[in-house]
Amino acid sequence: QVSCSVDKPVVIGLAADSGCGKSTFMRRLTSVFGGAASPPKGGNPDSNTLISDTTTVICLDDYHSLDRNGRKEEGVTALDPRANNFDLMYEQVKAIKEGKAIEKPIYNHVTGLLDPPELIQPPKIFVIEGLHPMFDERVRDLLDFSIYLDISDDVKFAWKIQRDMAERGHSLESIKASIEARKPDFDAFIDPQKQYADAVIEVLPTQLIPDDNEGKVLRVKLIQKEGVKNFDPVYLFDEGSSISWVPCGRKLTCSYPGIKFAYGPDTYYGHEVSVVEMDGAFDRLDELIYVESHLSNLSTKFYGEVTQQMLKHADFPGSNNGTGLFQTIIGLKIRDLYEQIIAERAGTPAEAAKV
Ligand code: ADP
Ligand code: G6P
16 A cells, blocks of 8 residues: 555765775665665675665766776776766666666676676665766756765875775875876866765865874865755754854863864855864764764754764774764764655655654
C-alpha cells in the first residue's frame, strides 16, 4: 500500500577535487544513517561503489569516457569534460531517481581501464561523489541536495605532501608539479561548481597563527545557502546575528593557538548564505559537547549526537577540527532532509519516516 514514489531515492551530490576528503565525508555520512558502507559483495574488487543499508555512494570517475591511455593520447585530464560521459551520467542518475536499476560502468583506478559494468539497485539515498556532480545542468537538476568541499590551495598542498610524500614516496617537486598541472582544468571545470552547492565546506589556513603555512591548524567555514527546501541552516547562539566566540576557558581546554568560532549572514556567488566558522583544533573531543550545546538547528535526534558521532570516528582525518565537525553536521542535515522528503511524499508528518 506504500506508493512507489515513497521508495524512490533521494539524490545527493558531493563535489571535490581528489584527495580532498570525499571518502572520509562519506564514511561519516553513512555512519549517521546507522551503518558502515562496503563495496558490493561478490563484484569487481576494483569497484568504486560503497553500499550500506540505506545509502549507495557511486564515484563519478566511473563515467570517464576516456581511459588513462585515451586521456594521454588526447592530451586531456580527468577533470576535462571531454574525458567524461555526461549523457550516460544523466541517463543513469535519472533512472536511479525513478527507482530503476542501472548497469553502471566501472573505471578501474588500478589499471586505468574501463571494466565491465556493475548492477546498481536504487537505494534510499543515492550519493554521487566526484569531480563533476554539479557540472552538467541536467544532472544538477536531479540533485535533492549538493555539497562542495572547497580545500584552499595551501591546505590541499599540505595534505598531498602528508599523503604522497609520507605514504607513497613522491618527491616534493613532483607533488608541486602535479598540483600545478591540474590547476587550469580545476579552475575551469571543478571550482565553478561551488556556486551551485547548497552547502560548501571551505578549508583555509588558520588565522590564529600569523603566516602559518603548515596546514596543521585549520580555519573551516560551513557556508549554508538560505531558502533551500528541507534544509534549515545551523546557527550559533542567535539566528541571523553576527557572532564571534572564543569558547576556551573553564569549559573547554584549549592549548595554543586556541579555538575561535564565528557566525553570521553573508553572500556567496549572489546567494544569501549563513556561515558558521571554526578556527583551531579541539584538545579533548569529549568537550565538544560544550560547543554542540551552543549550536542550534543541528537536526540531532538526541542531545549530544554530534559529539557522539565525532567520538565514534575520532580516528578519521579532521576529527579534531571544523572539517570533521561540519561534515558530521551536514550528515545530520542530510538525514533530516531525507526524512522530510519521504514524509512529504507519503503525506505524513516527518516523524513517520524516521530511519
Ligand atoms: P578523497 O576521497 O577526496 O580522495 P579522502 O577522504 O580519501 O579523499 O582523503 C584523502 C587524504 O586527504 C587522507 O588520507 C588525508 O591524508 C587527507 N585528508 C582528508 N580529509 C582530511 C582532513 N579533514 N584533515 C586532514 N587531512 C585530511
Ligand atoms: C581519477 C581521479 C582524478 C585523477 C585521475 C588520474 O579519474 O578522479 O582526479 O587525476 O584518476 O588520471 P591519470 O590520467 O593521471 O591516470
